[in-house]
Amino acid sequence: xxxxxxxxxxxxxxxxxxxxxxxxxxxxxxxxxxxxxxxxxxxxxxxxxxxxxxxxxxxxxxxxxxxxxxxxxxxxxxxxxxxxxxxxxxxxxxxxxxxxxxxxxxxxxxxxxxxxxxxxxxxxxxxxxxxxxxxxxxxxxxxxxxxxxxxxxxxxxxxxxxxxxxxxxxxxxxxxxxxxxxxxxxxxxxxxxxxxxxxxxxxxxxxxxxxxxxxxxxxxxxxxxxxxxxxxxxxxxxxxxxxxxxxxxxxxxxxxxxxxxxxxxxxxxxxxxxxxxxxxxxxxxxxxxxxxxxxxxxxxxxxxxxxxxxxxxxxxxxxxxxxxxxxxxxxxxxxxxxxxxxxxxxxxxxxxxxxxxxxxxxxxxxxxxxxxxxxxxxxxxxxxxxxxxxxxxxxxx
Amino acid sequence: xxxxxxxxxxxxxxxxxxxxxxxxxxxxxxxxxxxxxxxxxxxxxxxxxxxxxxxxxxxxxxxxxxxxxxxxxxxxxxxxxxxxxxxxxxxxxxxxxxxxxxxxxxxxxxxxxxxxxxxxxxxxxxxxxxxxxxxxxxxxxxxxxxxxxxxxxxxxxxxxxxxxxxxxxxxxxxxxxxxxxxxxxxxxxxxxxxxxxxxxxxxxxxxxxxxxxxxxxxxxxxxxxxxxxxxxxxxxxxxxxxxxxxxxxxxxxxxxxxxxxxxxxxxxxxxxxxxxxxxxxxxxxxxxxxxxxxxxxxxxxxxxxxxxxxxxxxxxxxxxxxxxxxxxxxxxxxxxxxxxxxxxxxxxxxxxxxxxxxxxxxxxxxxxxxxxxxxxxxxxxxxxxxxxxxxxxxxxx
Numbered sequence: 001x002x003x004x005x006x007x008x009x010x011x012x013x014x015x016x017x018x019x020x021x022x023x024x025x026x027x028x029x030x031x032x033x034x035x036x037x038x039x040x041x042x043x044x045x046x047x048x049x050x051x052x053x054x055x056x057x058x059x060x061x062x063x064x065x066x067x068x069x070x071x072x073x074x075x076x077x078x079x080x081x082x083x084x085x086x087x088x089x090x091x092x093x094x095x096x097x098x099x100x101x102x103x104x105x106x107x108x109x110x111x112x113x114x115x116x117x118x119x120x121x122x123x124x125x126x127x128x129x130x131x132x133x134x135x136x137x138x139x140x141x142x143x144x145x146x147x148x149x150x151x152x153x154x155x156x157x158x159x160x161x162x163x164x165x166x167x168x169x170x171x172x173x174x175x176x177x178x179x180x181x182x183x184x185x186x187x188x189x190x191x192x193x194x195x196x197x198x199x200x201x202x203x204x205x206x207x208x209x210x211x212x213x214x215x216x217x218x219x220x221x222x223x224x225x226x227x228x229x230x231x232x233x234x235x236x237x238x239x240x241x242x243x244x245x246x247x248x249x250x251x252x253x254x255x256x257x258x259x260x261x262x263x264x265x266x267x268x269x270x271x272x273x274x275x276x277x278x279x280x281x282x283x284x285x286x287x288x289x290x291x292x293x294x295x296x297x298x299x300x301x302x303x304x305x306x307x308x309x310x311x312x313x314x315x316x317x318x319x320x321x322x323x324x325x326x327x328x329x330x331x332x333x334x335x336x337x338x339x340x341x342x343x344x345x346x347x348x349x350x351x352x353x354x355x356x357x358x359x360x361x362x363x364x365x366x367x368x369x370x371x372x373x374x375x376x377x378x379x380x381x382x383x384x385x386x387x388x389x390x391x392x393x394x395x396x397x
Numbered sequence: 398x399x400x401x402x403x404x405x406x407x408x409x410x411x412x413x414x415x416x417x418x419x420x421x422x423x424x425x426x427x428x429x430x431x432x433x434x435x436x437x438x439x440x441x442x443x444x445x446x447x448x449x450x451x452x453x454x455x456x457x458x459x460x461x462x463x464x465x466x467x468x469x470x471x472x473x474x475x476x477x478x479x480x481x482x483x484x485x486x487x488x489x490x491x492x493x494x495x496x497x498x499x500x501x502x503x504x505x506x507x508x509x510x511x512x513x514x515x516x517x518x519x520x521x522x523x524x525x526x527x528x529x530x531x532x533x534x535x536x537x538x539x540x541x542x543x544x545x546x547x548x549x550x551x552x553x554x555x556x557x558x559x560x561x562x563x564x565x566x567x568x569x570x571x572x573x574x575x576x577x578x579x580x581x582x583x584x585x586x587x588x589x590x591x592x593x594x595x596x597x598x599x600x601x602x603x604x605x606x607x608x609x610x611x612x613x614x615x616x617x618x619x620x621x622x623x624x625x626x627x628x629x630x631x632x633x634x635x636x637x638x639x640x641x642x643x644x645x646x647x648x649x650x651x652x653x654x655x656x657x658x659x660x661x662x663x664x665x666x667x668x669x670x671x672x673x674x675x676x677x678x679x680x681x682x683x684x685x686x687x688x689x690x691x692x693x694x695x696x697x698x699x700x701x702x703x704x705x706x707x708x709x710x711x712x713x714x715x716x717x718x719x720x721x722x723x724x725x726x727x728x729x730x731x732x733x734x735x736x737x738x739x740x741x742x743x744x745x746x747x748x749x750x751x752x753x754x755x756x757x758x759x760x761x762x763x764x765x766x767x768x769x770x771x772x773x774x775x776x777x778x779x780x781x782x783x784x785x786x787x788x789x790x791x792x793x794x
Contacts, residue, residue: 002595002622003562008505008654014463017660045458053668054451061442061638061672066411096493096640099662107529108405112509128661132504134531165400198399225399241458241667243493243640257405263414264525265496270638271450271668275458 011131015124015356022339023350033339034349034382036370039174041320043238043290052278053271064267067259068094068246072277076246079280083206085218091250093258094268098204098232098245102126105228105247106133108257109166109198116166116200117159119151121323121357121364123174123202138164139359144325144367147314148176150184156191166198167191172205172214175357175369176323177316185215192226199223202230205319207287210295212317224250233272235320237279242272294320297372297379304383305370308390320372323354329395331355331368337393344388347381366397408528412521412753419736420747430736431746431779433767436571438717440635440687449675450668461664464656465491465643469674473643476677480603482615482626488647490655491665495601495629495642499523502625502644503530505654506562506595513563513597514556516548518720518754518761520571520599535561536756541722541764544711545573547581553588563595564588569602569611572754572766573720574713576609586617596620599627602716604684607692609714621647630669632717634676639669691717694769694776701780705787720751722764726792728752732765734790741785744778763794
């Protein structure tokens with residue numbers, strides 16, 4: 001018998017994957033399924049940036065530089081400058097999605113057995129990259145009753161061990177939509193300095209802030225060597241399939257090390273670098289319409305949720321996710337029941353049980369994540385379904 | 398002081414990278430540099446497949462399925478069928494280049510500390526993926542005086558330990574151009590069965606065989622569960638920048654495990670999947686012209702090399718690389734000298750020292766790898782340079 005690796009067996013399945021067959025079953029029965037479970041935006045990719053690819057006229061689809069095309073990296077310097085992030089093109093390594101930036105960061109900075117502290121609930125795939133790198137995720141809990149604010153310094157300090165090498169934040173946050181305040185970022189800075197940690201900052205949703213100031217980890221003076229920015233164009237320009245991201249840092253040793261991983265895999269995808277480069281030239285008001293749309297959706301979603309008896313949903317100030325607490329016994333069971341046993345006017349909805357976003361077993365059991373990637377009409381119809389479902393669900397509490 | 402990971406420090410630099418500043422220096426001095434050091438083909442990417450991307454008309458650049466678009470995987474089934482490889486679309490996981498297929502294979506099948514035996518000289522980036530996965534490459538030497546034939550069974554058996562989990566071959570071979578015979582493949586099958594090993598088979602250059610039969614690892618009955626095919630469209634269609642490859646196996650456990658790694662990174666690049674899908678519909682004679690061109694180049698290169706006094710170059714029967722032994726003290730020194738201190742009619746050439754392709758320290762010291770990715774005229778000019786250089790080089794032996 002051939003054996004699999006231990007990490008292969010430890011590798012988590014997508015927390016939503018087990019629900020997919022039930023969604024397919026519902027569709028086969030003729031039930032319309034509203035997908036609030038995924039982070040694939042329905043916003044159209046801006047035509048000018050798709051056209052940049054479609055009108056490209058090179059003859060050979062060549063490897064790019066392992067760090068990404070220099071022209072693209074120089075363009076990204078301009079992009080970051082608009083966000084008051086001052087970096088040179090040599091401090092940017094273009095990656096295959098934000099995913100690869102996370103993996104390269106883990107691989108370069110942490111040894112197997114080392115620990116990274118992550119406020120939970122967190123993006124579930126961090127677990128996957130941690131398993132691939134052999135490192136341990138140590139969750140520090142943020143609470144729905146506190147709107148998922150950054151846990152206090154004492155909660156972090158209680159978790160720091162000699163194995164702790166980094167803190168990872170996602171800001172604005174997936175899955176909570178929370179936007180860290182300047183004070184919270186200053187708190188992180190203190191912890192990072194005191195314990196000599198890396199600060200990994202996943203800022204995939206930078207543009208999608210509603211009413212609050214977006215403080216990048218790159219805005220914190222005095223921890224330049226500690227900060228590793230993990231970025232992606234996926235959500236920013238509705239370009240998830242491009243698989244283009246970036247790792248940005250002022251730490252030269254880290255850059256040199258990440259570069260070796262980047263060289264081993266040769267180069268990031270060429271087509272989507274063209275798209276990413278064109279995206280920096282989109283008019284500054286490009287995000288206005290998209291943000292206005294998301295804001296409208298958020299307002300509808302959050303109001304509809306909080307109007308349902310027993311439901312709590314903090315108002316997210318960023319990204320396009322919200323976590324809601326439902327008056328139910330078990331969100332995994334409920335989400336499956338929605339697809340398997342429920343419909344309302346021939347419709348139902350698919351949600352992501354929040355348990356998959358917590359590192360601490362047992363947490364998030366009555367919470368779900370909702371991605372507001374549907375238009376307001378569809379969102380309202382989905383909320384009609386949820387409202388009715390909560391009345392009918394046998395496991396209501 | 399922030400620390401880097403041990404694997405980050407172990408991670409090898411590209412063996413050619415240290416020569417790049419010298420090549421840039423030569424160009425700044427006005428010397429023309431013939432690049433025989435890289436595997437970037439100069440063959441144009443077929444226009445119909447670039448057009449497939451350029452004429453695409455989707456509105457949202459979405460994530461694809463984590464295993465790749467089903468339509469592409471079904472098309473790949475047809476592609477493999479033409480090569481007498483019978484697989485279903487569920488036995489194919491589309492990867493981000495062949496690179497990711499190698500990494501996923503290592504990650505899924507081997508534990509840190511486990512060993513993979515690879516005939517040396519071998520593709521240098523295997524080292525990088527091995528370091529990333531924490532596994533050990535155990536080289537089994539093939540010799541230039543034996544045309545880089547597969548080492549005998551006894552040489553493999555001498556290296557098998559309880560930690561040995563796999564053998565990795567590249568066929569046709571980069572960097573030697575060697576094409577394994579049916580007898581050699583049968584030998585591998587015996588070793589794999591006897592010691593219960595995986596057989597990783599990198600078949601990136603499948604189409605580029607000159608006069609010999611290409612026996613895929615997937616053609617060997619009785620070891621279906623052992624074989625993991627690592628593939629890529631990079632060289633096949635001159636589409637290196639697309640970053641599309643595939644991991645193919647009939648081992649369901651491996652597929653399930655690899656799929657979890659694939660889900661964590663969400664999806665392979667979407668644009669180049671369109672290109673890859675269109676490529677399967679290229680006329681069957683598409684490779685004829687490309688192969689004829691490579692064959693012509695190989696013949697020129699090998700003849701020119703062997704005509705030089707003291708130079709040995711076995712005739713490669715596949716891929717587009719050759720390894721030559723030169724009458725010199727040290728290929729690393731020689732390759733740098735070519736760029737730094739030599740020119741002939743205002744021209745020089747860049748070669749890859751072969752030492753970077755050997756796992757055993759000290760081997761390949763007087764060998765270089767040449768990629769015949771230049772047209773015959775340029776190749777001849779490069780050989781003129783080399784011939785002259787070998788006369789002038791102070792470290793000649």
